[in-house]
Amino acid sequence: MTEPLRVLLADDQTLVRTGFRLILRADGIDVVAEAANGTEAVEAVRRTRPDVVLMDVRMPEMDGLEATR
Secondary structure (H helix, E strand, C coil), X not given: CCCCCEEEEECCXXXXXXXXXXXXXXXXXXXXXXXXXXXXXXXXXXXXXXXXXXXXXXXXXXXXXXXXX
């Protein structure tokens, strides 16, 4: 049996993160962390080492493009 895909969600809108989390978990995908801004996303990636990051481009503190770099 293969391990489920591990995903980190980064979006400044709680409702958006909640919706993605519900959809992904329903398909057996493991949401390992969530972040409300780019700074939190970078820290969460270092901590959890997800397979995939779903990153919003426009977020406070550090936008998604800068966080991805």
